Amino acid sequence: MLDVLAYIFLYTFIFGCLFLGTALGFTIITGVLRVFHLGYGMTFLIVAYGTWAFWKDFGLDFLISILLSFLLLTVITVAIYKLVISKFFEVEDYLLAALLSVFIIIEELISHIYPEIVGVYLPTSVTKETVSIAGASVPGQLVVVAVVSILVTFLYLQLLARTKIGLIMRAISQNIFASKLMGVNFDRMFILALILASIPPGIIILLLTPVWALNPFIGWPLFTYAILATVLGGLGNLKGTITASFILGLVFAVTGFVINPRMMTLAALVVVIIVLIFKPCGLARAETIW
Amino acid sequence: MAIIEEGAKLYPSYPHLVISSQAAVGTTLKVMQDYDKYKFYFRNLPPDPDLNYNTPKTHFAIAKAIGAKKVALLLEEAAWTECARKGCTVDTPYGKIEIKAMKDWVPAEFGLEVVYVANIAVGQKDFLPMLEESARRGAEYIFVLSSWYTDTITMTKQWAESGAKNIPIGFFGRPNQWGVFYNLTGSKALGTMSIFYDTPDVPPLTPKTKEVVKKLNAMGLAADMSVHYYYSEVYRIKQAIEKVGSLEMDKIIKAIEEMQFEHTALPSKYVYFGYKNPNFHSYTGGYVLVAQFQCNGKPVWITPSELLKEAGYGEDVQKVSNIKLYKSPEELRKSCPS
Numbered sequence: 357m358l359d360v361l362a363y364i365f366l367y368t369f370i371f372g373c374l375f376l377g378t379a380l381g382f383t384i385i386t387g388v389l390r391v392f393h394l395g396y397g398m399t400f401l402i403v404a405y406g407t408w409a410f411w412k413d414f415g416l417d418f419l420i421s422i423l424l425s426f427l428l429l430t431v432i433t434v435a436i437y438k439l440v441i442s443k444f445f446e447v448e449d450y451l452l453a454a455l456l457s458v459f460i461i462i463e464e465l466i467s468h469i470y471p472e473i474v475g476v477y478l479p480t481s482v483t484k485e486t487v488s489i490a491g492a493s494v495p496g497q498l499v500v501v502a503v504v505s506i507l508v509t510f511l512y513l514q515l516l517a518r519t520k521i522g523l524i525m526r527a528i529s530q531n532i533f534a535s536k537l538m539g540v541n542f543d544r545m546f547i548l549a550l551i552l553a554s555i556p557p558g559i560i561i562l563l564l565t566p567v568w569a570l571n572p573f574i575g576w577p578l579f580t581y582a583i584l585a586t587v588l589g590g591l592g593n594l595k596g597t598i599t600a601s602f603i604l605g606l607v608f609a610v611t612g613f614v615i616n617p618r619m620m621t622l623a624a625l626v627v628v629i630i631v632l633i634f635k636p637c638g639l640a641r642a643e644t645i646w
Numbered sequence: 647m648a649i650i651e652e653g654a655k656l657y658p659s660y661p662h663l664v665i666s667s668q669a670a671v672g673t674t675l676k677v678m679q680d681y682d683k684y685k686f687y688f689r690n691l692p693p694d695p696d697l698n699y700n701t702p703k704t705h706f707a708i709a710k711a712i713g714a715k716k717v718a719l720l721l722e723e724a725a726w727t728e729c730a731r732k733g734c735t736v737d738t739p740y741g742k743i744e745i746k747a748m749k750d751w752v753p754a755e756f757g758l759e760v761v762y763v764a765n766i767a768v769g770q771k772d773f774l775p776m777l778e779e780s781a782r783r784g785a786e787y788i789f790v791l792s793s794w795y796t797d798t799i800t801m802t803k804q805w806a807e808s809g810a811k812n813i814p815i816g817f818f819g820r821p822n823q824w825g826v827f828y829n830l831t832g833s834k835a836l837g838t839m840s841i842f843y844d845t846p847d848v849p850p851l852t853p854k855t856k857e858v859v860k861k862l863n864a865m866g867l868a869a870d871m872s873v874h875y876y877y878s879e880v881y882r883i884k885q886a887i888e889k890v891g892s893l894e895m896d897k898i899i900k901a902i903e904e905m906q907f908e909h910t911a912l913p914s915k916y917v918y919f920g921y922k923n924p925n926f927h928s929y930t931g932g933y934v935l936v937a938q939f940q941c942n943g944k945p946v947w948i949t950p951s952e953l954l955k956e957a958g959y960g961e962d963v964q965k966v967s968n969i970k971l972y973k974s975p976e977e978l979r980k981s982c983p984s
Contacts (some may be wrong), residue, residue, distance in 0.1 A: 360782075363778060363782075367774070367775070371772075410811055433837075436889075455971060458842050469941055472821060472822065472830070473821075473826055473866075473868055474826075475826040475829040475830045476830075477830060477831070479832065481832070484806075484807060485807070486807055486809060486811060488809070492778070492809075493781075493808065493809035494774070494779065494808070495774070495804065495808055496807065496809030497807060498807075498833040499773075566803060566832060566834075567800070567803045567804050567807060568771060568803065569797050569799035569800040569803065569830070577769065577771050586648075596917050608772065609775075612772065612774070612775030612776075613778070613779065614765070615773060616765075617764050617770075617772070617773075617776045617779070617905045618723060618764065618765040618766060618767045618770070619767075620770075620775070621767070623771075624768075
């Protein structure tokens with residue numbers, strides 16, 4: 357029994373951090389832009405397959421390929437803002453459909469160029485060791501993912517809480533119109549928020565590929581994690597997302613180790629729905645990002 | 647099932663053949679129950695009882711041969727695995743077939759204790775709880791009844807760094823049947839076992855195997871089992887048409903039922919579509935050639951040779967495959983250059 361408890365504690369932390377890492381960017385987008393970015397899953401794909409393309413197809417150094425993939429992501433993010441988000445910002449249904457379409461186009465394009473049989477693999481293992489704590493074991497790489505998720509979240513909190521840019525973002529998240537009246541350069545801050553939001557999922561996918569398959573459709577399950585944590589947290593509130601991530605981590609761990617591992621995602625969905633029935637706005641009030 | 651019904655309506659005005667390796671046992675039964683109506687339908691896949699029993703037996707024979715006493719069963723939750731998960735009874739005009747659930751027949755037939763059973767959801771990505779639980783309960787062999795619905799790449803990557811990494815793991819279907827599988831997992835497939843024919847070094851399962859795999863690989867195509875199935879069937883149709891000398895479909899169907907056929911990967915008795923096959927218009931399942939990925943992804947075939955002999959594979963195959971060539975994952979990780 358004690359070893360099962362050890363597994364639950366350990367994996368609550370691991371799964372919780374995984375939820376947090378995938379949801380951090382989505383929370384910033386929903387918190388600052390107030391846009392339910394249905395194309396968010398493409399960020400995972402662009403960084404992973406961009407890195408592979410620069411590394412294998414263009415023969416560049418692996419680390420330079422990673423940096424270039426983030427640059428590519430930035431370019432695509434700006435293009436999506438200019439061509440899609442700013443154009444359809446006032447018509448939400450069009451915006452959602454357009455963002456989803458962009459995601460599917462990118463996914464299909466990658467699937468056409470790099471079908472699974474190509475054998476895409478990124479050597480981003482920091483460790484291949486298995487970490488054991490109190491009789492429970494976990495891949496060391498997932499511990500790395502967890503630590504990096506917490507670190508990135510901490511850095512983003514510092515940015516939001518202690519810098520002028522963070523102050524402006526919080527202002528926008530509280531009231532778009534009032535912040536405009538105060539002279540906020542709306543377009544520039546939106547683009548900046550989008551770019552900042554695209555970095556955490558890029559980092560997470562790079563660190564996760566040693567323990568998750570990399571295929572052109574990997575964006576969906578990770579996007580599902582991001583949606584679950586963000587919606588449960590209050591759609592755009594970082595405190596809520598952090599709390600929600602570890603609640604979902606606990607649900608995953610208890611379901612996986614005590615109930616039935618086949619039901620993990622189902623259990624998480626049920627918990628989210630039940631919470632939303634009683635708290636329709638999620639765990640935290642989403643009037644501000646922090 | 648929809649195709650077989652629509653095909654039956656179409657056949658009188660438009661005689662045709664359907665050969666499909668879908669996993670609905672109902673299509674096998676329909677041909678047996680109403681031959682005149684459904685005779686155009688052939689299924690180039692063993693029916694569910696074979697897929698869930700006769701073919702996976704190879705893995706448990708291997709588990710026993712390498713000294714495992716406790717096994718964990720990870721079973722894909724899809725319609726085709728129902729016989730393995732729950733057991734099944736199939737009524738045919740030639741008698742009733744009853745298959746117990748895998749957790750029941752494995753101890754009864756192989757003397758292996760089943761210490762853990764888990765179902766795998768379609769699209770599941772987090773396999774660590776089931777792998778860790780297998781290890782916690784002392785499993786000495788993990789069998790994964792997988793097809794295209796199970797992400798065996800992710801499972802392999804997680805297995806290789808989990809508490810179950812020293813437990814031998816054997817897969818059924820999915821990309822683990824591709825030569826590129828080893829690369830896809832970043833070499834973490836070291837030590838895993840799978841039905842595997844996708845390499846020019848494949849043993850001559852039939853006289854056509856090596857040539858076909860070489861040609862497919864040269865074109866950048868993988869030669870998993872499904873590829874062998876479909877590639878072979880085109881030649882069966884060609885052979886039947888040539889034998890009949892016309893496109894009269896009734897005669898072609900008769901010719902297919904009567905002729906012995908040389909497949910690219912399976913012994914003749916597995917792929918005979920005629921009345922001598924208990925599954926009639928379907929393949930028959932049985933022991934298969936399982937490989938273990940060893941150093942640098944080199945496949946080493948380990949199905950005990952006596953099983954291959956029983957299945958009808960030639961001596962060349964029996965000589966190549968040897969259970970003594972098996973090495974534990976731990977041993978391989980220590981001995982193979984990283």
